[in-house]
Amino acid sequence: MSAPTTERRATPLAEATTPTLRAAVKRWRFWLILAAVAIVGLLIVALASGAGGGSRAPYSITNAAPEGSKALAEVLRQQGVDVVQADTLDEARAAMDAAPGATLAFADPDGLLNDSRLAEAAQLSDRVVLFLPGFNELRAFAPGVASAGAPRDIDGVDAGCSLPAAVRAGTIIGGGRSYRATAGSDAELCFRTSDDAYDVVRTETSDGTVTVLGTADVLSNEGITGAGNAALALNLLGETDTLVWYIPTASDVEADGPADIASLTPDWVTPVLALSVFTFIAAAIWRGRRLGALVVENLPVTVRSRETMEGRARLYARAGAHTHALDSLRIGTITRLSRVLGLPRNATVDEVIASVAAVLPARPLGDIQSILVAAAPANEADLVAYSDRLLELEGAVTRAVRP
Structure with a gap:
């Protein structure tokens, strides 16, 4: 069985560039707008709450609610x-x-x-x-x-x-x-x-x-x-x-419980923690800028489809995966038969078998099902024989549909 030889053209190399500030802002524009809207909304809510009348406690002279004074x-x-x-x-x-x-x-x-x-x-x-x-x-x-x-x-x-x-x-x-x-x-x-x-x-x-x-x-x-x-x-x-x-x-409440962690911590701990956090953030920004942005680099390689097919065939042969190799051939045959018969792309294997049997009424349904699904080759000779039968079945269907 032969396959057409196709080549994948080499694409030009991508240029590795560091994104500018404008490009970064454009990329994150949606999230920046969303954050700005959220901040404005919080400010409006805070101002509205502040304008609503101070304390909400009963008897409070700043409480304008019904229970206030x-x-x-x-x-x-x-x-x-x-x-x-x-x-x-x-x-x-x-x-x-x-x-x-x-x-x-x-x-x-x-x-x-x-x-x-x-x-x-x-x-x-x-x-x-x-x-x-x-x-x-x-x-x-x-x-x-x-x-x-x-x-x-x-x-x-x-x-x-x-x-x-x-x-x-x-x-x-x-x-x-x-x-x-x-x-x-x-x-x-x-x-x-x-x-x-x-x-x-x-x-x-x-x-x-x-x-x-x-x-x-x-x-x-x-x-x-x-x-x-x-x-x-x-x-x-x-x-x-x-x-x-x-x-x-x-x-007015007087604290009478045990000392909290803040009172037990030495005075120098807070400045050291703040300096450590600042140092970590500065180092992250420095190293992140030094490494630069990630870019995709296309390799200038041309791979012929025949080489891919032959390489995969050698792997199947070395592993003795005769059934796996035949299944690959069946998938290609069923796909092409579905296209010749005018079936939809999501047609099942049973639908393809039924359509082939309808086109070739002289051929038993069990024989078609054996070729496309059930048969399992025991050696390379069986694999070649089943491959020839697949080609013969595909040719018969093509001749019957397109005389």
């Missing part, structure tokens, strides 16, 4: 009260030192202050307004007041006392917590919610006057407009020219 602080400022925000105990102490006699508004909803720091906060001012205090805050600021649980009446609760701020408010609405005065206390009780529970309790302590406020809606942006809530809040918190608004933050 920004509206109350702004109205107090419009009435001439200097509202000073303090996020730590030190800031609150500094603000009180700068304005002696100022009112201290205090709430610790997350329980960040321990007993000793609560005691320090209780001594900051002689006029304190507590927002929904828990057991620890009451013990530090107002030992004569106890918690009475959730209020029973929350809509249209009358003042029922002579406290000026409560009288001006008339009635308030909203839930939260209620409080009672302990035995022997001469506290003033306002806005009764049950038999011995009240929304507002004012008591005198050794450090001054403490007003316990248990209605959250009096402070929140969402609930301050209900009934006399605004009047109560403005009169309680606007009694002095300065109001220090102190809500503890995580900065």
Whole structure:
């Protein structure tokens, strides 16, 4: 069996060049644009979040959300009260030192202050307004007041006392917590919610006057407009020219756990690590530039198809792979038969055999199947014989289809 001799032309050598900056930018243009879009998007989100209104914590005077107290602080400022925000105990102490006699508004909803720091906060001012205090805050600021649980009446609760701020408010609405005065206390009780529970309790302590406020809606942006809530809040918190608004933050938490790795590491470790990373990056850039870019180099070699065929045949002969060699011949024959018969490229072997049998009705189907698939040569003579039969079958089909 012979095969046509074809030659693969030698292609010119590729020139090895280092890519320029423009070529590198053009190559990575898509990823650079994607990164720029991502950065711009992050900046827009960050700016939008920053413009959304500061802290999201309840009672925060920078929180414009429904549970925040920004509206109350702004109205107090419009009435001439200097509202000073303090996020730590030190800031609150500094603000009180700068304005002696100022009112201290205090709430610790997350329980960040321990007993000793609560005691320090209780001594900051002689006029304190507590927002929904828990057991620890009451013990530090107002030992004569106890918690009475959730209020029973929350809509249209009358003042029922002579406290000026409560009288001006008339009635308030909203839930939260209620409080009672302990035995022997001469506290003033306002806005009764049950038999011995009240929304507002004012008591005198050794450090001054403490007003316990248990209605959250009096402070929140969402609930301050209900009934006399605004009047109560403005009169309680606007009694002095300065109001220090102190809500503890995580900065107030005192570390009492084991030392971290940073405190145990010598001072020279961080500079050495930074220098090592910088050296590694510099060396990588230097060596990468020195090696240059990878290029494809085409070898100027012409390989004749006959040489390839003869070399593969010698390998088959040396290994005694007669069946493998015959399978290679069968693949070529089946491919050409499929093309002659007009079958699609994805036609199966069974479809080719059936089409050959239809074209050559005088030839048994088993004989065609044996030649194209089943027969296995035992030696080189059988291989040559089967090769001749393949050529004969291909010629018969060609003559039958194309007379």
